[in-house]
Amino acid sequence: MLRYLVMAFRTPEFQTSVVDDHYAFLDRLKQEGKLELAGPFTDKSGGAYLIKAANMEEAESIAFSDPVHTTQSSVVTVYEWNAK
Template sequence: MNYYAVRLPILDEEKSRVYREDHLKYLEGLVGQGNIFTYGRFTDGTGGLVIYKAKDLEEAAALAKQDPYVSSGARDFVINEWAMNTEVLSR
């Protein structure tokens, strides 16, 4: 599995409020399937970040596009493959 960082900048604040619970349920479902490393919101209110675990960029993008935030137009997404530095974890 590879890691993909997906930034979710806000496009529509009202839609973001409306779809928040659906978004969180979607992510929790993916946690159960092993497709999420971690996720969280930006404290400045501009959006959030999800680190997906997927076999390739196409799979990660498909997962991001199915997020209710993205499919509803509440958020955009920017995706990059992420090479986690595991040496930091062992310190």
């Protein structure tokens, strides 16, 4: 498994109602053993999380199913990260 950094930056269309769904999504990833770390930025511009996936395609599939992405509340990008 490789590590991928998912960055989510709020858009002007950010919906506060999506926050609970986003946290439920992260909780599910944690239970599945795919989420290592997650948290918001202190300036409230968005957040990031670190996931494990077999490849970029799987990582993007996971990240792009995040409710903050599907509601267009945030711009989500995925980076393969060789963190140590």
